Amino acid sequence: MRLPTLALPATTGGEIDLAAVAADAGTLVLYLYPRTGTPGEPSPDGWDAIPGARGCTPQSCAFRDHAGDLAALGARVIGLSAQSAEEQAAFVKREHLPFALLSDPALRLAHELRLPTFEAAGMRLYRRITLVIEDGAIAKVFYPVFPPDRNAADVLTWLRERR
Numbered sequence: 570m571r572l573p574t575l576a577l578p579a580t581t582g583g584e585i586d587l588a589a590v591a592a593d594a595g596t597l598v599l600y601l602y603p604r605t606g607t608p609g610e611p612s613p614d615g616w617d618a619i620p621g622a623r624g625c626t627p628q629s630c631a632f633r634d635h636a637g638d639l640a641a642l643g644a645r646v647i648g649l650s651a652q653s654a655e656e657q658a659a660f661v662k663r664e665h666l667p668f669a670l671l672s673d674p675a676l677r678l679a680h681e682l683r684l685p686t687f688e689a690a691g692m693r694l695y696r697r698i699t700l701v702i703e704d705g706a707i708a709k710v711f712y713p714v715f716p717p718d719r720n721a722a723d724v725l726t727w728l729r730e731r732r
Contacts, residue, residue: 597647603651603696711727
């Protein structure tokens with residue numbers, strides 16, 4: 570499958586079109602996650618009991634920590650969740666992420682690609698999944714992603730083996 574033409578709000582300002590960035594990047598690592606926590610706010614009721622819900626911050630920080638290694642292999646990283654652009658921007662600042670996060674509260678990408686979602690506390694959220702896109706087409710899907718903090722290293726290993 571190819572990534573659809575879909576412009577979403579980005580933490581870098583404005584919107585990023587997934588198809589265009591995938592075409593420009595050569596290799597795009599697009600990791601999708603349910604939601605990050607907000608300091609001082611409790612997680613939704615029952616959050617810890619939902620398989621795959623926990624771990625968004627460790628996953629994002631692992632991609633941050635491996636961003637240089639991924640870039641050295643020619644891969645661009647972008648994260649995506651259903652959270653608002655404002656929540657995403659605060660998270661980027663708080664965790665010093667060197668890449669954009671996209672906001673897709675309407676789950677438009679999930680609809681286009683038939684991606685897995687779940688409901689918690691009245692919110693429809695993405696299940697954790699990572700797509701590696703090469704020349705605009707999905708080349709590898711990591712799903713389920715477990716443990717989340719190993720996802721970036723697993724992607725890096727896969728990319729190194731392909732090179």
